[in-house]
Amino acid sequence: MxxxxxxxxxxxxxxxxxxxxxxxxxxxxxxxxxxxxxxxRRTLYDSYEVQRGSIIAGGEEIVTSIASDDLYAWQRQYANADVWSTVTGWINPVLQSTEGLERAMNQELSGQASSAFFSRIDQILSGQDPRGSSIELSLEPAAQQAAYDALVNRGYTGAVVAVEPSTGRILAMVSTPGYDTNQLALHDGDAVNANYTALEADALEPLQNRAIAGDLYPPGSTFKLVTATAAIASGDYTMDSTFPNVAAYTLPSSSAVVSNADGGTCGSGDTVTLRDAIRLSCNVPMAELAVELGEDAIREAAESYGFNRSFETPLPSTASSYPSLAGDDAQTGLTGFGQGQVTATPLQMAMVAAGIANDGVVMNPWMVDDVIGPDLSVQETYDPTAFGEALDADLADALTEAMTASVQDGAATNARIDGVDVAGKTGTAENADDDPYTLWFTGFAPADDPQVAVAVVVEDGGGQGQSGSGNTIAAPIAKEVMEAVLAR
Structure with missing residues (x-):
């Protein structure tokens, strides 16, 4: 050569x-x-050529694929669509659009994920038609249905999130009003466009997932749990620490006056303990406490529960916010009872309750347990992971005691469950001017062996303007969801 x-x-x-x-x-x-x-786009196109895997909850197929007689070969079908729309979303090959878990788990459902590599090889060698993997959710149909019914049957616009405190597994996620995802999965492009346009034009914004995103809410008095966490975690306060028991408090360097919900003092006596401020849900002592703590301490406590960051459940959440207040003591005082510039999702407030329930350890939330191949083999399993520690176990127990007293004989009595100790905190958040209140509840049960933590938010005062409260509107919904989980 x-x-x-x-x-x-x-x-x-x-x-x-x-x-x-x-x-x-x-x-x-x-x-x-x-x-x-x-x-x-090729991945999206490829996903239309295979029979997508099912989405399964509680052993039930809530999303399946059936053969169609058109170009796209398979038609997606959604069972009990309005109840599950918050979670499943839809996929539409005509418009090349996806939403919800159909988007977040598209790789798995279309069989393109790395975990399905050997399954794809087996399909090729055996001459089988390509099939996607199924995903098994942590959500429980009974809890999901209870949350949906509790909101819809009362005519409320709002959201519910239920979480297993020890693992972070999401047991229910509902946003109302829901919508029929089947109408957005049709292979008729004109019909789908018309349906989508109608949903977009709906003043109640059914396409908005209020549970984890959209326009966030002031958390109201549910945020007092975060303020109390900042206080007792600092070592400078206990649940027995006292504050002047006055009916009104003028915020520093401001003419704004904070009052308790009933306009009076927080119970009787010249002073009030932090425990009773939580039990009776009083604004004045919490505003005073927030000013004493300062915004940095409260922000640190809020972030220990997950504020100021997004979570992939795998649906991406909008970050709840405790912003920089630039040393404004008046604004800091407002955040002490969940007003001012602090905002939150129901997912975030469920994480607060779940963290307290789990001895102060906050778990990362998620809603997919397993990815299952066409041959029923488990291709991937998702295990619990800790986000971080918000407070020590003994301090979490002290806060739980105050929350339990709130349900027994305080401001959250409508969350009581016969034979079960419930720990809870209500919230009645003010909005601009004469706008209706935003109503909240967050809590967990049983208080001594937590199986479920729930957050409920109801918009527009539950139809009662500024007359409704978190106890009258949101707490009964949480009760029904907790009962559904505990009955499993």
Whole structure:
């Protein structure tokens, strides 16, 4: 072989090896990243050519694929669609659009995830038609139905999130009004566009997932749990610490006056304990406490529960916010009882209650337990992970005691369950001017062995303007959801 030919052979061999390494790198190493890229339309197209996996909750298939007689081969079907729309979303091949779990878990449902690699190989070798993997949710149908019914049957617009405190598994996630996802999965583009336009135009905004996103709410008095956490975690306060028991408090460097809900003092006596301020849900002592603590301490406590960050459940949540207040003591005082610039999702307030229930340890929330292959093998399992510690176990117990007293004979009595000790906190959040209140409840049960933590939010004062309260409107909903979980 001549010298020139040998050199040319080496160059060709080098080019071949480079091409082999590059293509292998793209197909093996970079494949998951490329598949998950929202700009990769090929992945979306590929997902229409396979029978997508089912979405399963409590052993029931709530989303399935059936054969269609059109270009797209498979039609998605949603059972009890309005109840599950918050979670499942939809997929539409005509408009190339996805939402909810159909989007977040598209790789798994279409069989393109790395966990389905051997399943794809088996399908190719055996000549089977390609099929996607199914996903099994942590959500419980009874709890989901109870949450939906509790809101819809009363005509409320709002949301419910229920969480298992020890694991972070989401047991229910509902936003009302819901919508029929089947009408957005049709293979008739004109019909789907018309349906989507009608939903967008609806003043009640059914497409908005109020449980984890959308326009966030002031958390009202449910945030007092965070303020109390900041206080007792500092070591400078206990649940027996006292504050002047006055009917009104003028915020520092401001003419704004804070009053308790009934306009009077927080119970009798010249002083009030932090325990009773939580039990009776009094604003004045919590505003005073917030000013004493300062915004940095409260923000640190809020962030220990998950404020100021988003969570992938795998549905992405909007971050609840405790913003920088630039040393404004008046604004800090307002946040002490969940007003001012602090905002939250129901998911976040469920995490607060769940963290207290779990001896102060906050778990990362999630709603997918397993990914199951077409051959029923478990391809992937999601295990509980801790987000962090909000407070020590003994301090969490002290806060639980005050929350339990609130349900027994305080401001949250409508969350009582016969034979079960419930720990809870209500919230009645003011909005601008004469706008209706936003009504809240968050809590857990049983108080001594927590199985479920719940957060409820109801918009527009539950139809009662500024007359309703978290105890009269939100607490009974939480009770029904907790009962559904405890009855399992």
């Amino acid at each position: 001549t010298k020139e030919l040998r050199r040319l052979s080496i160059i060709v061999l080098f080019m071949f090896l480079s091409l082999f390494v590059a293509t292998s790198w793209i197909q093996v190493v970079n494949a998951p990243t490329l598949n998950e890229d929202v700009n990769n």
